Amino acid sequence: MSDLLTKEEYKAIAAGLSLPSQAFIDGSFRPAKSGRTFDTINPATGVVLAKIAACDKADVDFAVEKARDSFEDGRWSRLHPRERKEILIRLAKLIRQNARELAVLESLDSGKTIFDCETVDLPETINCLIWHAELIDKIYDQVSPASDNHIAMIVREPIGVVGLVLPWNFPLLMMAWKIGPALAAGCSVIVKPAEETSMTALRMAELAMEAGIPAGVLNVVPGAGPEVGEPLGRHMDVDAVSFTGSTETGRRFLRYAAESNLKEVTLEMGGKNPAVVLDDAENLDRVAAHIVNGAFWNMGENCSASSRLIVQKGVKDALLKRIIAHAREWPAGDPLDPVNRVGALVSKAHYDKVCSYLGWGPKILLGGKADAGFVEPTILDVSDRDAAHVREEIFGPVLAVLTVDSFDDAISLANDTEYGLAASIFTANVKRAMRGARSIRAGTVTINAFGEGDISTPFGGFKASGFGGRDNGIHAHDQYTQVKTIWVDLSDDADEAVD
Numbered sequence: 001m002s003d004l005l006t007k008e009e010y011k012a013i014a015a016g017l018s019l020p021s022q023a024f025i026d027g028s029f030r031p032a033k034s035g036r037t038f039d040t041i042n043p044a045t046g047v048v049l050a051k052i053a054a055c056d057k058a059d060v061d062f063a064v065e066k067a068r069d070s071f072e073d074g075r076w077s078r079l080h081p082r083e084r085k086e087i088l089i090r091l092a093k094l095i096r097q098n099a100r101e102l103a104v105l106e107s108l109d110s111g112k113t114i115f116d117c118e119t120v121d122l123p124e125t126i127n128c129l130i131w132h133a134e135l136i137d138k139i140y141d142q143v144s145p146a147s148d149n150h151i152a153m154i155v156r157e158p159i160g161v162v163g164l165v166l167p168w169n170f171p172l173l174m175m176a177w178k179i180g181p182a183l184a185a186g187c188s189v190i191v192k193p194a195e196e197t198s199m200t201a202l203r204m205a206e207l208a209m210e211a212g213i214p215a216g217v218l219n220v221v222p223g224a225g226p227e228v229g230e231p232l233g234r235h236m237d238v239d240a241v242s243f244t245g246s247t248e249t250g251r252r253f254l255r256y257a258a259e260s261n262l263k264e265v266t267l268e269m270g271g272k273n274p275a276v277v278l279d280d281a282e283n284l285d286r287v288a289a290h291i292v293n294g295a296f297w298n299m300g301e302n303c304s305a306s307s308r309l310i311v312q313k314g315v316k317d318a319l320l321k322r323i324i325a326h327a328r329e330w331p332a333g334d335p336l337d338p339v340n341r342v343g344a345l346v347s348k349a350h351y352d353k354v355c356s357y358l359g360w361g362p363k364i365l366l367g368g369k370a371d372a373g374f375v376e377p378t379i380l381d382v383s384d385r386d387a388a389h390v391r392e393e394i395f396g397p398v399l400a401v402l403t404v405d406s407f408d409d410a411i412s413l414a415n416d417t418e419y420g421l422a423a424s425i426f427t428a429n430v431k432r433a434m435r436g437a438r439s440i441r442a443g444t445v446t447i448n449a450f451g452e453g454d455i456s457t458p459f460g461g462f463k464a465s466g467f468g469g470r471d472n473g474i475h476a477h478d479q480y481t482q483v484k485t486i487w488v489d490l491s492d493d494a495d496e497a498v499d
Ligand SMILES: NC(=O)C1=CN([C@@H]2O[C@H](COP(=O)(O)OP(=O)(O)OC[C@H]3O[C@@H](n4cnc5c(N)ncnc54)[C@H](O)[C@@H]3O)[C@@H](O)[C@H]2O)C=CC1
Pocket: 165, 166, 167, 168, 169, 192, 193, 194, 195, 223, 224, 225, 226, 228, 229, 230, 233, 244, 245, 246, 247, 248, 249, 250, 252, 268, 269, 270, 271, 302, 303, 350, 353, 393, 394, 395
């Protein structure tokens, strides 16, 4: 906490912020072609922060045209990778210089706590950009084991113009997860921020221009999903879309691609992630801290949140006692007060959705209360394995506890979901830990911890949680490049040439 400011200091920064509101296309800020705007609201207060350009198909078409021009003339795509690296590192440094303001802007627009914005979102955003920048001049192409009469090169090329459709739960960080590898690879991008949280994406575009990213390469087009996301998904001149958000909208992007130009689609979607705690788990206090962090961090507005605790009955009471004690140490309140660990849910609509799961059904062990945008960390003891609280992604600070008799029952219940994004397993038995990790159908399984890995590890889901490529790690590079074979015939005689 030592680097954090006081609530009063954060409020003073908030009062002095200039709030970006226009679309950023071809290197300049501009209003929507229609002139329309929409309100962006501080969910902690209900106050309108700014009127954001409400873009639509006409703005998307213009942004794609400019992105295509920039891609084809090579002003970015054909730079030496070292030059792209240097500019992206400059962008990361500019973000670092402006981190405090960006953290406050993020917190105001999303309801996320300043604590998380300062300690997680901003540092990870910077780290992500640097990681992909540093990677790009160290990736080698390949030569296949062809005969002496041939050379077959397998080269990677930037895929082209890419649509990046973002969620509201980690606005800056998800933008970094996508623009980091896309820009490093040489693509030109159109970012579509979630309508709840457009401002940090627009500020990032301004910093990117200052860092030296050429006009047309990074465009940010704010607006509603059907107005901006759909035309992007259906555009005949967009080569790929990378999306993070709900499974329902993810399915739409597959339809858009199928009904247009069969663009590449990567989908990172929801989860109903299990945390399995077996009777032999060690250090229950530490386990409890991980469970609480997994369930309530970012108000549970996290696709990898541990929203189902699957606990073996021998350890249940002792664990729950500790979980409840830890959860009580997570104060909810003003997101700009750095003592708070639980901020406001992102919007009134989302608050209403989360509240619809409260006040009925399973026994409440903790919380269950909500007021004016804030929901207390809530723990429910659930006996019905088909309850909505167990099946549906609530995306709020609500933890469903399920009790099992055995390891096999725990793993079968962990897999009893349409989703498969993340899971964790807590046990002192290394064989069971590994058997569990291998048996759970999820993109990331952590052992004796809650986590998502880090920037070096691929992130994405199985089943209804994911489709196509992965974010993070070298694997992210695959989303934004395509593989080309260049076959060189070195033979003198025609018979060998057809080999
Ligand atoms: N990281 C994740 O896995 C996220 C999951 N969700 C889940 O989705 C639920 C609903 O949240 P929403 O904000 O409504 O998610 P969403 O999936 O509708 O929104 C994500 C992005 O898709 C865009 N979009 C929405 N409708 C579209 C359409 N018809 N065509 C093209 N683009 C469209 C949105 O404008 C936004 O940029 C949440 O309660 C949560 O369960 C939401 C956000 C992030």
